Every structure is written in C-alpha cells, then in structure tokens.
Amino acid sequence: MRWSELYVPTLREDPADADAASHRLLLRAGYVRQLMAGHYSLLPLAVRVRAKIMDIVREEMNRAGGQEFVLPVMHPAEIWQKSGRWDVMGEEMFRLKDRRGADLALGMTHEEIFTTLATELRSYRQLPQVWYQFQTKFRDEPRPKSGLIRVREFTMKDAYSFDLDEAGLDAAFDRQHAAYARIFARIGIPAIPVQASSGSMGGSSSVEFMCPSDAGEDLIVTCPDCDYAANVEKAGSALAAIEDAAGPAAPEPFDTPGVRTIDDLDREYGFSARQQVKTLVYVLDEQLTLVLLRGDHALVEQKLIDATGANRIRPATPEEIVAALGARPGSLGAVGVTDLPVIADEALRGRRSMATGANTDGVHLRGVDVDRDIAPARWADLREVTAGEPCPQCGAALGVVRTVEIGHIFKLGRKYTEPLGVSVLAPGGERVAPVMGCYGIGIERALACAVESHHDDRGIVWPVAIAPFEVAVVTLGKDEAVARAGEELYARLRRERVDAVLDDRAERPGVKFSDVELVGIPYRITVGARGLAAGTVELTDRATGTSTEVALADVVGRVRELVLGTVAGTGAETGAE
Structure with missing residues (x-):
C-alpha cells in the first residue's frame, strides 16, 4: 500500500472531547470517526487492525475446537421470553416492531439463538460442540464514553460450548481460559483473569479478563503474594474480628437532632463508623427491602443482586421510605421492623453495642445487638472490598486496580438448554439437557485496550502482531x-x-x-x-x-x-x- 493512496485523516491537535488515551489517539491518528454517541466509523487503518485481531481470535478458537457460525442480529421476542430474559435485560436492549407488529430485539448477545440451533442435537455422541461467531451487538448504554471502550454498537466474538455433563463443561471452560490467555498475549494486552459475577448471563461461575487502564470503569482486587484476583463485584477479604464491649439489655433511644450522615453521628456523638449500622432501603423486584452494612462499608449492588436473585433493583425513593418506615434517610434502622425483608452484610454478624437509626427523625438507638435486636432474615457478603484489607487466601494486603473488561467466560449450566427445550439421548438411554458455557471478547474494545497499553507522547505503539x-x-x-x-x-x-x-x-x-x-x-x-x-x-x-x-x-x-x-x-x- 502507498501512503499517497491511503485515507489517513490525521489531526495535529487532541480532540477536545476525548476522555481516554485510546479515544484521543485513535481520533488523532485517523483510525475512527464518531457518528453519534456510542457509534463509530472504523476507517481503513482500524479495519486492518481489527482484521488482524479477529484472525488471532479465530486461530485460537479453531485451535480450541471451535466451529464458526454467523447468526442473525435481529431476534424474535419469543425466544428471549422463553429464557426469561426479555424483561431482565431492561432498557439496555434495543427493541422494535416489524410491520406486522411483532416484537423484535437487536441482539445484545446470542445465548438464546445458539441454544435454539442446539435443539437439533440428538445424541451424546454429537457432544461436545463448540460454536462461535463474530457479530455486531447492540446495547443501549446510558453513558457511552471513552471512544471504543463503552459504545452502543460493537463486534463481539461470542463462543458457546455444549457438553453432556458438568465434567465436560469444566474441561471446555479450562480450554477457553487457556485460549483467552494466548489470544491476549498475542494481541499484546496485559490481561488479568479475575473471579467475576455472572450477572444477567446466569450460571455457576465466571472469569473476566481485565486490562489495567485509567479509562476503565471496573475495579479489581488483586493479591501481591498469591493468585487471588476478583472483580470488586465478587471480591471478598478476611476482615479482622471486632470485639465489642457488652451493651445494655435492650437498645436505648437518644436524641440526635440534625444528624443525617454516618460522619455526623461520629463527630457529634462519638460513634465511629465501625460502631454504626447503616440502613439502606432498596426495591428488589417491587419488594421494599432493608439492606444493612457497617457504617464505613459501601454496598456493591451486584452482590445484592447475586445474593437475592432479584431481576430488578433500585434505591427506594424518599417518599417510599417515609411511607414504610415513618422517617427520612439519616434516621433509619431495622430494629423492630417485622413487615419488611432485612438482609445484612456478614461484617455485622455478632456485632454488639452498635448505633443505628430509630425510624424517628432526629432519634437514634445505641446498645444495638445485631443478632438479638434485628435478626436479619438473610446474611450475605454485600460490601465493597478496599485496598489494604487482608487477602482471603493468604492474608496479604490487597490492592485495587482500575481496569477495562476485555473478555468474559461463563459456566452457564442448563440455564438456557432447559427452558428452550434442548435435550440429547444420554449413554443410559435417558434424555438430558446439555450444559453450556459462554465465552466473549469485544473486538473493538480489545483494539482500544491495545492502544491504552501501548502508547507514548508521540502516538500509538502497536504490537507487531496487530499493527496496521x-x-x-x-x-x-x-x-x-x-x-x-x-x-x-x-x-x-x-x-x-x-x-x-x-x-x-x-x-x-x-x-x-x-x-x-x-x-x-x-x-x-x-x-x-x-x-x-x-x-x-x-x-x-x-x-x-x-x-x-x-x-x-x-x-x-x-x-x-x-x-x-x-x-x-x-x-x-x-x-x-
């Protein structure tokens, strides 16, 4: 190729609205142009890089036994309704109607469609199968940002495995894990595999591959002394036990005029955040629910979703809170509440002599024994792990790193094969639903993360394997x-x-x-x-x-x-x- 014949519209100045290194450099170097928020045109240089990334991914998928498909991007609602995800996906799913009034969706992902094809599998002798594709996906991101990192239209390599049993799924999952490690090494991205939440995908376990970047929106927790690594949505730590002094035989109310926050109660009345029970009010699938944490801990909403199985969650409105508890935020508590579900973080288990709101504006309770006075209906790990807390495996101080998710692999089990009616004849003659795995890589996001990982003050420094x-x-x-x-x-x-x-x-x-x-x-x-x-x-x-x-x-x-x-x-x- 001759440069005189190339279309490379370079810019001499940084674009004013570019908020990530990859966004800035891909615009400046003539790789992409924005059409509208979350939608980008890939120019010739970007197409060359994208093709090389796809070639590497394709080679490794084939090496792991994959077969390539191309599936439709427009899906009938009925298939998503059968799996139960038509409503779960919420506003991120682009929905439309055809001229006959039939409900359709632009595919966010293709579990349902691949599983529908798998209904033609008849016998265990046809298993295992590994199917994959490169396809455009659509997600109505509320906040598209950082160029190609968070968009509304993108190319995904998604792969799906079908096995007779869990042992087969475990083997398929391990092969894909190894394939992903090779893919990212070849592309030149420093990918960190971490434990992760399966979210709306469902299934028993999942691993994310994360690229360190200031442009990322995901935090991961890593241990410097062992192999522990997890997304903050999944991470735990070994908090030291707190020995509380014995308290009164029952909680004691005390006036706290003007107190609205954890810091207010600490500053004005001497109850440190570690001595307070923080009460949050959420609506989980239309059910008002009290969520309790230690005062110095933050809630991870995904952990709440995973713990409860809720499809839709949101913070309750002030009006809903007052109607249910009789007080405004700042004076809320779970003592004496019997008509609402209560879920508490594990860090509160066994705590005594605590302070919490009395559900009367300007009044709190002291001497609260969580087990005695509240007795939550459910305990769960709900809190966000912070840097410096002890590793749950070895006790070393954990670190927290900002990252971008570049790949995600899931053990789906029978979440899709059972509701969509996939079954095969087993060796014993009975019919069984195969178990599935799902494995995704965002192609343009990988391109952007390669730039995030390889650039300097003069521009992009492509790894040779994917350079245009x-x-x-x-x-x-x-x-x-x-x-x-x-x-x-x-x-x-x-x-x-x-x-x-x-x-x-x-x-x-x-x-x-x-x-x-x-x-x-x-x-x-x-x-x-x-x-x-x-x-x-x-x-x-x-x-x-x-x-x-x-x-x-x-x-x-x-x-x-x-x-x-x-x-x-x-x-x-x-x-x-």
Whole structure:
C-alpha cells in the first residue's frame, strides 16, 4: 500500500472531547470517526487492525475446537421470553416492531439463538460442540464514553460450548481460559483473569479478563503474594474480628437532632463508623427491602443482586421510605421492623453495642445487638472490598486496580438448554439437557485496550502482531534514486510477506516521521540521499525509539527477522490441541 493512496485523516491537535488515551489517539491518528454517541466509523487503518485481531481470535478458537457460525442480529421476542430474559435485560436492549407488529430485539448477545440451533442435537455422541461467531451487538448504554471502550454498537466474538455433563463443561471452560490467555498475549494486552459475577448471563461461575487502564470503569482486587484476583463485584477479604464491649439489655433511644450522615453521628456523638449500622432501603423486584452494612462499608449492588436473585433493583425513593418506615434517610434502622425483608452484610454478624437509626427523625438507638435486636432474615457478603484489607487466601494486603473488561467466560449450566427445550439421548438411554458455557471478547474494545497499553507522547505503539502495517518505508526528498530505492525496498518486503507501506508523499521529513509515529507502525526504514550514497538506510524501532544504520542489501532480512521474532515471541503457535 502507498501512503499517497491511503485515507489517513490525521489531526495535529487532541480532540477536545476525548476522555481516554485510546479515544484521543485513535481520533488523532485517523483510525475512527464518531457518528453519534456510542457509534463509530472504523476507517481503513482500524479495519486492518481489527482484521488482524479477529484472525488471532479465530486461530485460537479453531485451535480450541471451535466451529464458526454467523447468526442473525435481529431476534424474535419469543425466544428471549422463553429464557426469561426479555424483561431482565431492561432498557439496555434495543427493541422494535416489524410491520406486522411483532416484537423484535437487536441482539445484545446470542445465548438464546445458539441454544435454539442446539435443539437439533440428538445424541451424546454429537457432544461436545463448540460454536462461535463474530457479530455486531447492540446495547443501549446510558453513558457511552471513552471512544471504543463503552459504545452502543460493537463486534463481539461470542463462543458457546455444549457438553453432556458438568465434567465436560469444566474441561471446555479450562480450554477457553487457556485460549483467552494466548489470544491476549498475542494481541499484546496485559490481561488479568479475575473471579467475576455472572450477572444477567446466569450460571455457576465466571472469569473476566481485565486490562489495567485509567479509562476503565471496573475495579479489581488483586493479591501481591498469591493468585487471588476478583472483580470488586465478587471480591471478598478476611476482615479482622471486632470485639465489642457488652451493651445494655435492650437498645436505648437518644436524641440526635440534625444528624443525617454516618460522619455526623461520629463527630457529634462519638460513634465511629465501625460502631454504626447503616440502613439502606432498596426495591428488589417491587419488594421494599432493608439492606444493612457497617457504617464505613459501601454496598456493591451486584452482590445484592447475586445474593437475592432479584431481576430488578433500585434505591427506594424518599417518599417510599417515609411511607414504610415513618422517617427520612439519616434516621433509619431495622430494629423492630417485622413487615419488611432485612438482609445484612456478614461484617455485622455478632456485632454488639452498635448505633443505628430509630425510624424517628432526629432519634437514634445505641446498645444495638445485631443478632438479638434485628435478626436479619438473610446474611450475605454485600460490601465493597478496599485496598489494604487482608487477602482471603493468604492474608496479604490487597490492592485495587482500575481496569477495562476485555473478555468474559461463563459456566452457564442448563440455564438456557432447559427452558428452550434442548435435550440429547444420554449413554443410559435417558434424555438430558446439555450444559453450556459462554465465552466473549469485544473486538473493538480489545483494539482500544491495545492502544491504552501501548502508547507514548508521540502516538500509538502497536504490537507487531496487530499493527496496521509492520514497517513503513519513508523516502526523503525528490531524488529519483531515493524514490527508486524506496520502491525496490517496498517490493522486496512485500515479496518476503512483510506487511509494508511506502510513504511516497511529497511531504517534509518531519511530517512523514510524525505521521508514522502517531499511527504507530512498529518499524520505519528511512531512505535518504546521503545514506543511499553510502549503501545504507536507517532502521527505527518505534517502541524503543532507537535508530541504526543498516546496509541496504541487508535491511529486508533484518526487518523480517524482527517481525517474525516479535510475533513468535507472543506465543503464536498454530495447530490443533
């Protein structure tokens, strides 16, 4: 490809509204353009990178026994209603009606559709199966942001495994886990596998692959001394037990005029946050519910969903709270409440001499024994783990890292096969529902996270395996001999199957160099009159910034060694397992 024929609309200044490094650089370097919030056009350079990422993913899916499908993006409501997710997905699902008035959805994900195809499986002899696709997905994100990281329209590689039993699912899950590790290593993304919530996908367990980035919206908890790692939605810690002094035989009310917060009660009346029971009021599937935590702990809503199985949750409104409890937020508590469900965080178990609201404005209770005076109907881990708390496995101080989710694998079990009527003949002659796994990678998000992980103040620094071009041949000046040498080098590189671009533009050297650096091409060969006279060219490594003089006759072989060596170093083995 010749740069003079490429469409690469680079920008000299950072876009004002770009809030992430990848967003800023992909716009500046001419990879993407925004159509509207959450919807992006991929320009030619981005299409080249995307294709290389997809090739790597496809190779590893095939290596893990996958077969590629392409399924419709528009789905009939009936299938989602059978699985029970038509209502669960809520406002994030794009819904529409056709001219006959039938309800349809734009696919957020394809569990139901792949499972419908699996109804044609007849016997255990056809198992296991691993099916995958690359398909456009749609999610009506309320807050699209950070360029390609959080969008409303994107390409997903989603794969699904079907096995006879849980042992088969475990093996399939492990193969996919290993495949994901190879994929992200080859792409060049530092992916951290962590325990995660399955959320609306359902199933018994899941693992997320997370890329550290300030642009992320997910927090993960990691241990420096062992392999413990979990999304904050799933993470736990080994909190030290607190020994409370014995309290009174019953809670004692005391006036607290003007107290509205945990800090107010601490500052004015000497009850530290660790001595307080914080009462939150949520609506879980239309049921008003009291949620109790220690005063210094924050609720993780996903943990509340996972603990209760609720499909829809929201904080109760002030009006709903007053109607149910007779007091406003700031004076709420669960002592004496018998007509509403109460769920408490495990950190409150066994606590005594606590303070909490009395459900009368401006009044609190002291001497509360949680087990005696409240006796929650349910205990669960609901709180958010914070940095420095002890690891649940080894006791070391945990760290918290901001990340972007780039892959997620789930053990779905029979969540979809049973309601959608999939069954196969088992070895004993009975019919059984196969167990499923689900495995997803966001392609454009992976592209963005590669940029988040590999850039500097001059632009993108692509890993060789996914760069739009592996090398740029840059000719300087108007000397015909230089132009001929550049053309010959370009042709030789192409014959050696090196993905090269020839910068043949009539631009100043500084413009050409800046564009190659901004776009992020891993290697640059500079052909100039002075070097050509000496029989040399300059070879520059974009990642290190180092330049060396290389004999013109040797440079193609040198670049080929660099490219092949770098790609091989990412673990790009091929072949079946």
